[in-house]
Amino acid sequence: MSLFASFLALGLASAAPVTAPAADLRQRPPEEEIIYFVLPDRFENGDPANDRGGLKGGRLATGYDPAAKGFFHGGDLAGLTKRLDYIQGLGATAIWFAPIFKNKPVQGAKGEESAGYHGYWVTDFTQVDPHFGTNAEFKAFVDAAHARGMKVYMDIIANHTADVITYKEGAAEGFRYRSLADYPYSRRGGVNGAPINPGFAGDGVASADNWAKLTDPAFAYTPVVPKGEERVKVPAWLNDPIYYHNRGNSDWVGESALYGDFAGLDDLATENPRVVQGFIDIFGRWIDEFGVDGFRIDTAKHVNPEFWRAFVPAMQARAKARGIPNFHIFGEVYIDGVDPGSLAAYTHSAGLPSVLDFSFARAVIDSVSGTRGTDVFARLFDGDVLYKGGADAALQLPTFLGNHDMGRFAMFVKQANPDASADEMLARTKLGHAMLLTLRGVPTLYYGDEQGFVSDGHDQLAREDMFASKVAVYNDNDLIGTDATTADANFDPAHPLYRHIAAFAAIRRSTPALTRGATTLRAFSDKPGLLAVSRFDPDTGREVVLAYNTSAAPLSATIAIDMKSAGFTALHGDCPARAAAPGSLRLSIPAFGTLVCRASE
Numbered sequence: 268m269s270l271f272a273s274f275l276a277l278g279l280a281s282a283a284p285v286t287a288p289a290a291d292l293r294q295r296p297p298e299e300e301i302i303y304f305v306l307p308d309r310f311e312n313g314d315p316a317n318d319r320g321g322l323k324g325g326r327l328a329t330g331y332d333p334a335a336k337g338f339f340h341g342g343d344l345a346g347l348t349k350r351l352d353y354i355q356g357l358g359a360t361a362i363w364f365a366p367i368f369k370n371k372p373v374q375g376a377k378g379e380e381s382a383g384y385h386g387y388w389v390t391d392f393t394q395v396d397p398h399f400g401t402n403a404e405f406k407a408f409v410d411a412a413h414a415r416g417m418k419v420y421m422d423i424i425a426n427h428t429a430d431v432i433t434y435k436e437g438a439a440e441g442f443r444y445r446s447l448a449d450y451p452y453s454r455r456g457g458v459n460g461a462p463i464n465p466g467f468a469g470d471g472v473a474s475a476d477n478w479a480k481l482t483d484p485a486f487a488y489t490p491v492v493p494k495g496e497e498r499v500k501v502p503a504w505l506n507d508p509i510y511y512h513n514r515g516n517s518d519w520v521g522e523s524a525l526y527g528d529f530a531g532l533d534d535l536a537t538e539n540p541r542v543v544q545g546f547i548d549i550f551g552r553w554i555d556e557f558g559v560d561g562f563r564i565d566t567a568k569h570v571n572p573e574f575w576r577a578f579v580p581a582m583q584a585r586a587k588a589r590g591i592p593n594f595h596i597f598g599e600v601y602i603d604g605v606d607p608g609s610l611a612a613y614t615h616s617a618g619l620p621s622v623l624d625f626s627f628a629r630a631v632i633d634s635v636s637g638t639r640g641t642d643v644f645a646r647l648f649d650g651d652v653l654y655k656g657g658a659d660a661a662l663q664l665p666t667f668l669g670n671h672d673m674g675r676f677a678m679f680v681k682q683a684n685p686d687a688s689a690d691e692m693l694a695r696t697k698l699g700h701a702m703l704l705t706l707r708g709v710p711t712l713y714y715g716d717e718q719g720f721v722s723d724g725h726d727q728l729a730r731e732d733m734f735a736s737k738v739a740v741y742n743d744n745d746l747i748g749t750d751a752t753t754a755d756a757n758f759d760p761a762h763p764l765y766r767h768i769a770a771f772a773a774i775r776r777s778t779p780a781l782t783r784g785a786t787t788l789r790a791f792s793d794k795p796g797l798l799a800v801s802r803f804d805p806d807t808g809r810e811v812v813l814a815y816n817t818s819a820a821p822l823s824a825t826i827a828i829d830m831k832s833a834g835f836t837a838l839h840g841d842c843p844a845r846a847a848a849p850g851s852l853r854l855s856i857p858a859f860g861t862l863v864c865r866a867s868e
Contacts, residue, residue, distance in 0.1 A: 292416045295360075297561070297595040297621070298662040298709055299782045300418060301772050303359035305347070305714040306671060307367060307399050308384040309732050311758075313345025320398035322372060330372035330382030330398065334737040336727045337381030339372075342734065344400035348408045353758050355415055357717055357765060358772020361595075362412060363420035363563055365671065367405065369396045371429035371499075374531075385671070385730070386422065387565060388429035388532065391501035392549045409557050418560035420595065421553060425546045425574065426566040427532035431496050432508055434488035434515070442488070442515040442531070444523040450487035450514065470538040473573065478539050484508040488515060504545055512536050517569075524569055537574040547578060551585040560591060563665075564619070567598030572617035579618050595709075597621040597665050601672075605629050605643055607650025610664075614655040624664040624708055626650065631668055632676065634798070634817045635699045635859075636683035641791040641798035641817055648788055651707070658707075662783060666708030668699050668716070674729045675713065675722040677747055691819070693719075693748045694859040697767050698815060701839075701861040704771040705813050706800065707786050717765040718757040719747035733757050774838050774863060780804040780811040789826045795819075797856070799826045810866040811838075816856040823855045832866035839863040 312318070318341040319329040332338035347364070354362060369391035370383030386396070395405050409419050434442055436456070452467055454460040467480040484490050490508035500506045512534045517527025528534045535542055553559055562582065567575065579596055586594035598619040602609050605626045613619045630647045633639040651661035668676035680695045681687065687695070696719075703710045715731055721744050722729035731741045731753050742754040748763040759765065775781045784802035791798050795818040802811045810829045816822050830850045835842050840856070842864035847853040856862055 292360075292413065292418055293560070293591055293593060295418075296593050296663075296783075299776075300361040300595070300709055301359050301704070301775065302361045302363050302420065302665060302709060302711040303354050303357065303714065304363045304667070304670065304711055305354075306342070306365045306385060306730055307344060307347055308340055308342040308365075308386075309730050310342045310714060311346025311350050311734050312341035313343055313347070313349045314400065315341060317343055317345075317398060317400060320372060320396065322397075326382075327373050327380055330384065332382075334739070336730070336738050336740060337384075339382050339384040339398050340732055340736070340738075342732070343398065344395070344404045344408050346734070348404075348411050350758065351411060351415060351417070353760065355417060356760055356769060357712065358769050358776070359417070359712065360776075361418035361420055361560065363561075363711070364422065366422045366424060366565070367395050367399050368392050368424075369394050369501075371431070372398075374430050381727075383429070387424060389424055390429050390431070390499050392505075393501050393552070406557055409559060413558070418595075420561040420563055421559050422563045422565060423550055424565045425535065425537060425550075425578070426569045427529050427534050428500060428505060430528075430531040430533060431499060432490045432492055432511060432513065432533045434513070435491050436488055437515060442528070444515045444518050444527045445487035446514070447522060447526070452481065452486045455483070455485050456487070456489070470536070473538065473540055475540050478541065481509065481539075484511065484513050486513070488513050502545065502549065504541065510536055510539060510542055510545075525571055529566060529569065534569075537570045543574055543577050547581045550578075550582060554582065554585045554589055554591070554594075558589060558591065560593075561595030561597070563623070564596065564598040567617070567619060567622070568600045568613065570617075572613075575613075575617040575619055579620065583620075595621070595663070597623055597663075599623050601625060603629070605633075605646050607647060608653050611650065611653035611655070614660065618655075621660070621663045621665065623711075624666045627664070627666040627706075627708060628668055628673075631699050631702050632679045634795070635695050635702070636680050637795045637817065637819075638683050640793040640795060641815075642793050644798055644800075645788060645791055648707075648786055651786075658785060662707055662709075664708045665711045666703060666706070667711040667713065668703055669722075669729070670713050671730050672725060674725040675716060675720055677716065677720070678722045678724070678729070681721060689745075689747070691859075693763060696747055696764060698817065698859045698861060700764070700768050701771055702815060704768070704775050705781055705802075705861075705863060707784075707802070710772075710775070712768065715757065717768050718751075718759060718762050719749050719764055720753070720757075721745070721747060771839070778804075778811060778838065778865065779806060780809065780865075784811065789828070790814075790824060797822055797824050797826075797854075799824075799854070801828060803829075812842075812852060812862070812864040812866075814840075814854050814856055814862040814864070816858060816860045819858050821855065821857050821860075823853070825851055825853050828852045829866070832868075834866070834868040835864040836867045837863070838865050 366386030789799035840862035
């Protein structure tokens with residue numbers, strides 16, 4: 268049996284439940300994890316009794332319509348718990364799921380309504396949305412995951428709440444953003460308006476005394492809370508408009524990215540010390556009571572950096588006091604392109620320990636799709652020194668290929684290669700996942716990719732059901748590596764992508780160079796073709812050579828290696844047994860192939 272076949276068998280065998288003391292998993296640093304990201308509503312329906320969240324009426328009251336892509340479909344915590352074997356069998360060691368806090372069931376203009384199935388329209392930060400289950404079921408889920416040695420990461424939001432507040436003025440103009448200059452805190456409705464908030468020194472002065480002088484929220488718009496929703500938010504302080512910016516919808520440019528409503532969602536005044544302490548209390552409770560292992564922070568770039576500089580240390584202290592020394596916090600800082608500097612800036616200015624590596628995603632998408640050469644990785648890895656903590660900090664960046672907002676990896680590959688055969692699509696998709704699981708960072712798998720899901724676009728079009736779907740625009744998709752569709756339940760551990768990911772996950776877990784090892788870039792090209800990287804065991808110094816071929820033709824090349832690396836063991840692919848000469852290795856890689864070669868002497 269080849270080593271890769273052995274790892275494949277190991278990966279599939281890991282589907283059996285594993286019991287590990289919580290103390291053991293808590294000692295694992297973040298870079299040793301493999302994360303599985305899932306939207307609970309779209310994963311598995313373990314309890315049909317909660318499909319309507321305890322609400323009565325039609326879909327606009329309950330949010331439940333399993334045939335509509337923008338409504339609740341029935342997935343829940345019971346379903347996630349039921350499928351832990353499946354997730355662990357894939358090789359995942361941590362589960363990150365979209366927010367499970369209670370949401371506004373439905374919002375949107377008449378005829379444009381959709382539901383809070385995704386979890387980002389929170390009204391109550393203290394309880395699980397009834398569509399997903401109860402707080403007790405969440406605790407049971409966390410305990411079940413911990414019993415297997417798996418961590419649980421929550422998705423949290425401090426930038427906004429659900430869209431409850433509306434404005435007396437501005438409907439005709441779409442509640443456009445009103446700036447600090449044109450609508451200062453000191454005047455009602457513009458610079459020529461009546462004086463208000465005397466003595467308020469502006470939001471740059473963080474003292475409680477200063478903010479106590481901001482008593483009138485009608486400086487830009489006049490906020491109105493609709494009748495019947497005056498107490499809908501929990502904790503109760505969230506119902507007061509004084510704790511929001513109330514400046515209208517962001518246009519994503521300049522100051523509006525911080526002060527504007529995110530597509531109508533109520534934008535919190537996170538400069539206010541009451542808001543800062545409020546969220547420290549809210550999310551600290553989820554650490555204290557449930558023992559979660561990390562937070563992914565939604566819309567982190569739309570919150571002032573000072574907020575995170577107070578919030579992050581407070582969460583780390585709460586986790587440490589709870590016996591969680593390796594609490595993983597990573598922020599969503601969306602960028603489009605390979606721009607490590609824009610990501611790294613938030614590890615300095617905002618003090619975020621880590622950020623989702625959108626640059627990595629773009630590098631793999633473009634290189635594996637064939638739209639760019641492998642030289643894109645030179646820019647990516649050169650940028651590792653920019654993160655606070657340098658290349659060591661880059662080891663903790665969650666890396667990914669696609670997600671619930673931007674769309675699935677296979678979709679990008681297909682868009683760039685519309686005439687690709689089924690075999691080519693499978694090969695390119697396997698190559699992308701091989702990169703994800705062997706290059707630096709914390710691999711983050713998007714649920715359904717392991718079953719060949721493709722998606723038709725971003726957002727709602729990339730949020731397919733794993734259980735049998737009733738959504739027509741999902742069910743007409745051709746999946747990769749299977750004849751199934753999303754009209755079927757897709758939890759097949761024999762799927763070629765599931766098996767491929769499980770095997771590479773097993774290689775990663777057993778090879779310290781792939782979790783904690785430094786990276787040396789060996790070869791790249793301005794065209795599709797060779798990418799070669801060496802990673803080094805942090806304890807022994809032994810080299811692991813990673814080589815990928817992003818082109819549709821086999822290639823041969825000679826690359827530089829460590830002078831001490833004389834013999835090699837193949838962890839995947841047809842690796843040479845010996846170096847061609849000290850410091851030189853001759854490689855042959857099939858089209859879209861991957862080699863993982865560990866120095867054995």
